[in-house]
Amino acid sequence: MKRLFSLLLVLLMIFPHPIAMAETKYSRNIFGYFDTVISLMGYTDSQEEFDRVCDEAAQQLKYLHQLFDGYNSYPGLHNLWYVNRHAGSSPVQVDQPFFDLLSKAKEMQSKPGYEKVNIAMGAVLVLWHEAREEGVLPDAKALEEASRHTDISQVILDEENRTVYFADPLIRLDLGAVAKGYAADYVKALLEEKMPSFLISLGGNVYAGDAPLDGRKRWGVSVQCPDGVPPIQFGSDMLEVFYTTRMSLVTSGDYQRYMEVDGVRYHHIIDPDTCMPATHLRAVTIVCESGFLADYLSTLLFLLPYEDGIALINSIPDAGALFVLSDGSVTMSEDLYPMAYTHGAGAR
Amino acid sequence: MFKKKDLLLFLLVLALAGVLFLLQYINAKNTTVLGIVRIWADGKIYREAALGKEETIVIRQDNGCENVVRLTENGFFMESANCHNQLCIGQGEVTTENYPLRSLGTHVLCLPNRVDVELVVENSTDMDIPDI
Known part of the structure; x- marks a missing residue:
């Protein structure tokens, strides 16, 4: 009996068991979808396992990319391009x-x-x-x-x-304000099941899942500094770092996609009432659970005067916003203080 | 109750545990490398190079995309690229010192050419360095 018990003990020690195995952080950048780079990182037991989850997530992202692609057609797929050309008839x-x-x-x-x-x-x-x-x-x-x-x-x-x-055949859909946030929510289901401790970023669209498995309690997500605005530290290009789990963070700004004509910058977020780029803000970052909502609100708040935007975000429970006003001043809703580096937050 | 043989077995088990722990520890130590530059092109590892001496690496892809990476003493930067937006050039140098301050962290990215250059660094003890 004792001998059997000892043998069992030895066997238990020799075979790796899940609790004792240290999980490692792996990451991969995926190119070619949503006109941006998609970063996926997470904690798994092995590189092989991470690669498996990544491949599966990449398959879903490829499908969604094709579905929401307004510039190309794919055989047999009624995607955005197809809908824009045929839904009028x-x-x-x-x-x-x-x-x-x-x-x-x-x-x-x-x-x-x-x-x-x-x-x-x-x-x-x-x-x-x-x-x-x-x-x-x-x-x-x-x-x-x-x-x-x-x-x-x-x-x-x-x-x-x-x-x-x-009903108006000249209507065209553009999903740029919502597609990436929706896509993040869509792959979230798969990742939560296969690799719960993960972070995914589609350009400026981030979702942080369960806490990292390296002793930290929260993921650190940086927000890029618009040009001409002072960063958190000399020599950095970060405006803020938010430490969080199970949260979406989406930024809309005037500094990534734009053109200059006669020294004036024309960026890509267009006010439907004026048909011109909105000028109330330099950038706004939304923090809330839903990726779709965060994506929608980041465009919406960028199109609104600051006073309207802060009132709107304060009316939504569990959502916060970081604003860079047109004069370069930075402010955020109080809900975000506990997550913000500039208010003393960290990963622990 | 306990016989001599039991004690011996107990010690043996303990010793085995010690050896296994040590093996795992050594293994873990070996997996963290300091000062490697890993170059990805179109989703595959193109080349890995050790830091330490200055070197110029040309990344030439079959589709005509070309990027030139310059390795410096403790980092690297994108020297030139035939992409249309040249954003990778503007991303500047990554070094073992400055990466915690960069919003792109240890990476320089060329989106049009699908090139991703990464400084592989030892896991930092500073837990507050952002993940992205």
């Missing part, structure tokens, strides 16, 4: 994630104060996109004409048949 049946995203965005836009984020603004945004490629300002008349075809109520969603139809 007859209803187009789309995959569930595509329909979900349109429904969520349309519903959000119907709330008072949330109107300025409009996924039906593609006709205007495409003119700005072309203008940035060519380095000249879009024609004012063309912008005005395009803005007449941006009424979201003309986008007809049929839940039963999962179809999209444009």
Whole structure:
């Protein structure tokens, strides 16, 4: 009996067991999707396991990228490109994630104060996109004409048949304000199951999962400093670091995608009421659980005057915002103090 | 109750535990490397180079993309690239000292050419360095 017990003890020690195994942080950068680099990191027992989870996540991201791609077509896929070309003549049946995203965005836009984020603004945004490629300002008349075809109520969603139809055939959808946040939420389900301690970043769209498994209690997520704004420390390009778990962080700013004409900067976040880039803020970062909401709100708050933005974010429970105003001053909602480096927070 | 043989077995088990622990410890030590530059091109490791001496590495891909990385004494920077936006050049130098201050951390990224250059550093004792 004793001998058997001893043998068992020895066996227990020889075979690696899950509790005793130290997990390591692995990371991978994925190129080619959503016009940005996607960083995925997490704690697993082995490189092989991490690679497996990564490959699976990359498959999902590839699918979503193709679904929300407005510039290319893929055989057999009713994606954004396809919908924009065909939904004006007859209803187009789309995959569930595509329909979900349109429904969520349309519903959000119907709330008072949330109107300025409009996924039906593609006709205007495409003119700005072309203008940035060519380095000249879009024609004012063309912008005005395009803005007449941006009424979201003309986008007809049929839940039963999962179809999209444009009652105004000149409507074009642009999902740039919501697609990455939605995509982060979508892959989150897989990652939570296969690698709960993870962090994913799609450009400026971050979701931090369960705590890192190296003794830290929280992930550290940096926010990039807009040019001309003082960083947290000399020699750095970081504006702030937030320490958190199970939270989305999304930044919208004027310093990543823009063009300069006659010394004036024209960035990519366009106010639907003026058809011009919004100038209230340099940047805004939203912190809340839902990636879709964080993505939506970061664009919305960028389009609103600071006073309206801070009032709106304070009306939403468990959501906070960091603002860089047009004069370069930095301020954040008080909810974020416990996570912020500049207010003494750390990873422990 | 306890016989001599039991005690012997007990000690043997203890010794084995000690050896296993030591092995694991040594193994863990070996996995942290200091001063390697890892170059990724289109999702695959293109080359790894040790820090220490100055060197110029040309990353030439089949699709015509070309990036030139300059290794310095304790880091690296992107010297030139045939990409359209040249953002990788603007990302400056990564060194063993400055990476905790950079929002891109240990990386220099060239998105159009799908090139990712990384300074592989020993796990820092400073837990507050951001992950991203």
